[in-house]
Amino acid sequence: MATISMTVNGKQMTGEAQGNTLLVEFLRTELKLTGTHVGCDTSQCGACVVHVNGESVKSCSVFASACDGGSVSTIEGMANDDGTLGVIQNAFQEEHGLQCGFCTPGMVMSIAELLKVNAQPTEGEIREWLKGNICRCTGYHNIVKAAQSAAATLSGAAQAAE
Amino acid sequence: MARDNVMGTPVKRREDLRFLKGKGRYTDDMNRPGQTYAYILRSWSAHATLNNVDTAAASAAPGVVRVFTGKDIEEAGLGSVPCGWQITDKHGEPMKEPGHPILAIGKVRHVGDPIAVVVAETYQQARDAAEMIDVDMTDLPAVVDMRTAETCGNNVHDEATDNVCFDWELGDAAATDAAFANAAHVTTLEFVNNRLVANPMEPRCAIGDYDENDGQHTLYTTSQNPHVIRLLMGAFVLSIPEHKLRVYAPDVGGGFGAKIFHYAEEAFVTWAAAQIRRPVKWTSDRSEAFISDAHGRDHVTKAELALDAEGKFLGLRADTYANMGAYLSTFAPAVPTWLHGTLLAGQYATPAVHCRVRAMFTNTVPVDAYRGAGRPEATYLLERIINKAAQEMGMDQTELRRKNFIRTFPYNTPVALEYDTGDYDATLDSVMKIADYEGFAARKAESASRGKLRGIGLSCYVEACGIAPSSLVGALGARAGLYEAATIRVNPTGSVSVMTGSHSHGQGHETTFAQVVSDALGIPEDQIEIIHGDTDKIPFGMGTYGSRSLAVGGSAIVKAVDKVVAKGKKIAAHLLEAAESDIVFEDGQYKVAGTDRAKAFAEVSLAAYVPHNYPIEEIEPGLEETAFYDPKNFTYPAGSYLCEVEVCPETGKVEVVAFHASDDFGNVVNPMIVEGQVHGGLAQGIGQAMLENAAYDEHGQLVAGSYMDYAMPLAGDLPSFNVVTEEGTPCTHNPLGVKGCGEAGAIGSPPALVNAVVNALADHGIDHIDMPLTPLRVWTAIQNASVRQAAE
Numbered sequence: 001m002a003t004i005s006m007t008v009n010g011k012q013m014t015g016e017a018q019g020n021t022l023l024v025e026f027l028r029t030e031l032k033l034t035g036t037h038v039g040c041d042t043s044q045c046g047a048c049v050v051h052v053n054g055e056s057v058k059s060c061s062v063f064a065s066a067c068d069g070g071s072v073s074t075i076e077g078m079a080n081d082d083g084t085l086g087v088i089q090n091a092f093q094e095e096h097g098l099q100c101g102f103c104t105p106g107m108v109m110s111i112a113e114l115l116k117v118n119a120q121p122t123e124g125e126i127r128e129w130l131k132g133n134i135c136r137c138t139g140y141h142n143i144v145k146a147a148q149s150a151a152a153t154l155s156g157a158a159q160a161a162e
Numbered sequence: 163m164a165r166d167n168v169m170g171t172p173v174k175r176r177e178d179l180r181f182l183k184g185k186g187r188y189t190d191d192m193n194r195p196g197q198t199y200a201y202i203l204r205s206w207s208a209h210a211t212l213n214n215v216d217t218a219a220a221s222a223a224p225g226v227v228r229v230f231t232g233k234d235i236e237e238a239g240l241g242s243v244p245c246g247w248q249i250t251d252k253h254g255e256p257m258k259e260p261g262h263p264i265l266a267i268g269k270v271r272h273v274g275d276p277i278a279v280v281v282a283e284t285y286q287q288a289r290d291a292a293e294m295i296d297v298d299m300t301d302l303p304a305v306v307d308m309r310t311a312e313t314c315g316n317n318v319h320d321e322a323t324d325n326v327c328f329d330w331e332l333g334d335a336a337a338t339d340a341a342f343a344n345a346a347h348v349t350t351l352e353f354v355n356n357r358l359v360a361n362p363m364e365p366r367c368a369i370g371d372y373d374e375n376d377g378q379h380t381l382y383t384t385s386q387n388p389h390v391i392r393l394l395m396g397a398f399v400l401s402i403p404e405h406k407l408r409v410y411a412p413d414v415g416g417g418f419g420a421k422i423f424h425y426a427e428e429a430f431v432t433w434a435a436a437q438i439r440r441p442v443k444w445t446s447d448r449s450e451a452f453i454s455d456a457h458g459r460d461h462v463t464k465a466e467l468a469l470d471a472e473g474k475f476l477g478l479r480a481d482t483y484a485n486m487g488a489y490l491s492t493f494a495p496a497v498p499t500w501l502h503g504t505l506l507a508g509q510y511a512t513p514a515v516h517c518r519v520r521a522m523f524t525n526t527v528p529v530d531a532y533r534g535a536g537r538p539e540a541t542y543l544l545e546r547i548i549n550k551a552a553q554e555m556g557m558d559q560t561e562l563r564r565k566n567f568i569r570t571f572p573y574n575t576p577v578a579l580e581y582d583t584g585d586y587d588a589t590l591d592s593v594m595k596i597a598d599y600e601g602f603a604a605r606k607a608e609s610a611s612r613g614k615l616r617g618i619g620l621s622c623y624v625e626a627c628g629i630a631p632s633s634l635v636g637a638l639g640a641r642a643g644l645y646e647a648a649t650i651r652v653n654p655t656g657s658v659s660v661m662t663g664s665h666s667h668g669q670g671h672e673t674t675f676a677q678v679v680s681d682a683l684g685i686p687e688d689q690i691e692i693i694h695g696d697t698d699k700i701p702f703g704m705g706t707y708g709s710r711s712l713a714v715g716g717s718a719i720v721k722a723v724d725k726v727v728a729k730g731k732k733i734a735a736h737l738l739e740a741a742e743s744d745i746v747f748e749d750g751q752y753k754v755a756g757t758d759r760a761k762a763f764a765e766v767s768l769a770a771y772v773p774h775n776y777p778i779e780e781i782e783p784g785l786e787e788t789a790f791y792d793p794k795n796f797t798y799p800a801g802s803y804l805c806e807v808e809v810c811p812e813t814g815k816v817e818v819v820a821f822h823a824s825d826d827f828g829n830v831v832n833p834m835i836v837e838g839q840v841h842g843g844l845a846q847g848i849g850q851a852m853l854e855n856a857a858y859d860e861h862g863q864l865v866a867g868s869y870m871d872y873a874m875p876l877a878g879d880l881p882s883f884n885v886v887t888e889e890g891t892p893c894t895h896n897p898l899g900v901k902g903c904g905e906a907g908a909i910g911s912p913p914a915l916v917n918a919v920v921n922a923l924a925d926h927g928i929d930h931i932d933m934p935l936t937p938l939r940v941w942t943a944i945q946n947a948s949v950r951q952a953a954e
Contacts, residue, residue, distance in 0.1 A: 034190075038365070041449055042448065047363055074184065076183065089183070093175065094174065100181075101177070101178075101182075102364040102415030103363045127878045128877075130878070134869070136362055136846070138841055139841035139845030139883065141883050
């Protein structure tokens with residue numbers, strides 16, 4: 001058992017982990033951040049996607065110990081400081097991009113990275129990017145619309161800022 | 163306070179807030195103080211005698227609290243996991259109903275059958291200890307192929323030496339035979355409806371807890387219907403009276419039917435917690451889900467359609483093997499019988515129909531309802547054989563159907579149902595328009611110029627849902643009623659708590675039911691709270707499946723609201739010093755008709771709880787009403803789907819380039835949610851048609867046992883959909899006029915896709931390919947066809 005520290009959503013957090021404790025287990029059980037979900041055991045489904053040191057990662061496929069000293073962003077950190085929904089979250093609600101909500105945190109985190117690397121993705125690029133995130137409820141139609149809507153909002157805001 | 167007209171409005175969902183912030187409360191997110199963790203050791207053999215299970219080493223392993231086996235279950239005298247529907251066979255005999263122990267006793271019957279459970283301080287310790295369990299099993303030949311199961315000489319259960327659970331029929335065999343004798347043309351189709359795994363993204367989870375101070379048992383579980391679990395488990399398995407048993411299903415991450423059934427794991431954790439006096443938590447991993455969640459579909463059918471020379475349908479015959487798997491799951495016998503056979507008229511006025519179903523035991527995971535439950539199987543049969551007939555007779559697929567549409571309602575089908583209302587021409591017209599059906603030839607030529615074979619496939623479905631009238635299903639073998647319950651609790655300051663027996667697992671009831679109540683009571687939606695999932699709080703309801711929640715649950719809510727309004731009128735009459743018959747309730751106000759004297763809903767509510775100026779001699783204080791609604795009939799959503807595909811002849815790869823859907827769901831409360839349900843259903847139906855297959859080998863090993871091998875539809879596999887929901891024909895027999903929409907997409911879409919591919923390959927002489935239409939199967943069909951054509 002070792003003590004692991006990491007910055008999670010901007011806050012320094014510490015917990016206990018064994019060598020083989022997965023990051024997703026550490027987040028859910030030690031840090032009580034249950035927004036990141038476990039949907040499979042072969043790293044296909046993407047319900048566990050978080051950002052580690054700025055990049056989207058399947059937290060079921062990385063050890064907590066490997067993130068010691070690192071910076072992690074989870075779904076719990078995606079809202080605004082005043083508790084209102086962030087741009088991507090808001091787009092999901094507007095476009096009905098979620099039904100049961102179980103894949104949703106991973107979807108939001110995946111799309112967050114997509115929009116950082118590709119601010120104006122085509123529908124094909126969105127669908128290709130999301131191949132690592134399985135949804136059983138929505139058929140992806142509205143998730144694609146949410147991603148497009150968020151992209152438009154973010155690039156509109158970026159243009160306004162210029 | 164002014165409010166928008168909330169019925170038919172795409173109100174955004176309130177439940178999204180917690181899901182989007184990562185604050186959803188799924189069962190695995192919950193933890194009980196002092197909880198232990200259960201790991202289930204499951205059979206790796208499909209069929210074996212269980213000679214001995216030695217748990218000595220495991221019991222002594224670090225952190226282990228106790229190891230349980232079938233011996234413990236037997237000694238405790240626990241009941242079998244029950245089946246909730248009894249089918250009577252064609253000779254009037256009840257189906258074979260073998261026992262289903264919580265943990266295997268004497269024999270294991272499928273890969274995944276639970277042998278032992280380790281309960282330990284941590285999940286890791288439980289898992290490690292399970293590897294120390296020594297299981298002595300002797301393999302038996304596995305029964306896997308339904309078509310040879312009757313005569314293979316091996317039986318899954320001693321009660322059924324021919325592996326037949328029941329041999330059932332429906333319809334008029336003599337009339338059907340006569341129709342075939344007089345037919346100008348007979349089309350035959352032998353086909354498979356492929357076995358699927360539901361795979362909701364949230365794996366199953368169950369936590370059992372026991373309070374020895376008051377003898378209260380609690381089960382937290384990922385269920386679509388907590389009251390049903392409480393009844394089945396309490397009455398039939400654990401002998402716990404219902405008033406001592408609470409079942410709580412918090413947020414459930416998808417179900418699609420797989421979370422309806424009472425599972426052994428639920429009974430185990432509830433029982434074990436009382437044995438060890440500590441909470442017991444079990445969470446399925448995904449590979450485990452593949453071998454323990456109920457599977458879906460798995461029919462092998464020979465169908466025949468008799469037509470006259472002009473294409474009028476004279477008769478339909480179907481002979482189906484339906485897989486039950488190794489044990490009877492809760493609803494399993496009803497799916498290929500009353501939910502399949504009865505839909506074999508479809509949208510068509512076929513005068514004679516006969517259906518035979520042999521339900522078979524095999525050494526595979528139990529099979530039960532999965533989104534559509536019997537109706538996708540019926541629709542696939544009809545829509546494929548009709549297209550085959552059209553192909554054989556040189557007729558257009560839309561024209562052949564129009565010749566046979568039912569156009570007079572109500573309509574009594576030859577397979578026991580009465581359709582209340584519908585307009586099949588309207589949805590066909592609509593989908594042909596939005597798909598630009600007339601322009602297909604030009605698109606086909608353009609695809610050909612790129613080396614692709616383009617096809618367009620139609621599917622017209624009607625389904626029966628909004629289940630169901632209790633006495634009807636009782637007569638058909640159901641061991642439960644299928645009503646729904648609602649309590650409307652008006653609080654003193656005018657807000658409303660609605661306790662519903664429905665249980666959303668993605669359908670957005672917290673939003674849509676609030677819309678219904680807001681519209682009925684004329685109060686803002688934010689004054690209304692929808693409560694579901696907890697048997698402690700809610701009157702007995704049957705849960706959410708079968709596209710029933712709005713039609714049945716919503717109707718119960720309306721009935722309860724009616725009772726609230728009726729009592730409110732008495733109170734208002736008193737406050738307004740008017741006759742009760744002069745009071746009307748409109749837009750949240752009780753008014754004296756023809757005047758502007760009124761009392762607001764909130765004022766009347768307060769008076770009910772502070773009954774100082776009150777007709778206390780005539781009515782009690784308080785304003786809380788409960789209604790149980792038993793539907794008069796099924797509801798009958800219907801629609802038309804057109805799928806357009808491009809097939810690459812070199813690789814066999816099928817690309818869905820467009821999917822158009824026109825549905826009649828009657829009245830619609832929230833069109834945004836309805837469209838979302840259709841999208842999800844289409845994705846699952848397309849998944850069945852070209853990607854998914856829960857394949858077993860001849861030894862009963864599930865070779866598609868994880869997401870590495872089972873092809874879940876991904877975003878890149880699907881197009882955006884073109885969906886219209888028609889104004890439709892409102893349901894004639896429930897107060898909202900709604901038909902339900904949750905399963906339609908999965909029901910109508912598979913034949914549309916297969917019809918499109920066959921249409922694309924018709925020039926190659928191909929008239930059928932079995933699902934899933936993987937590149938290998940399509941490519942092989944093309945190769946075989948070209949060999950055949952070369953030989954001719």
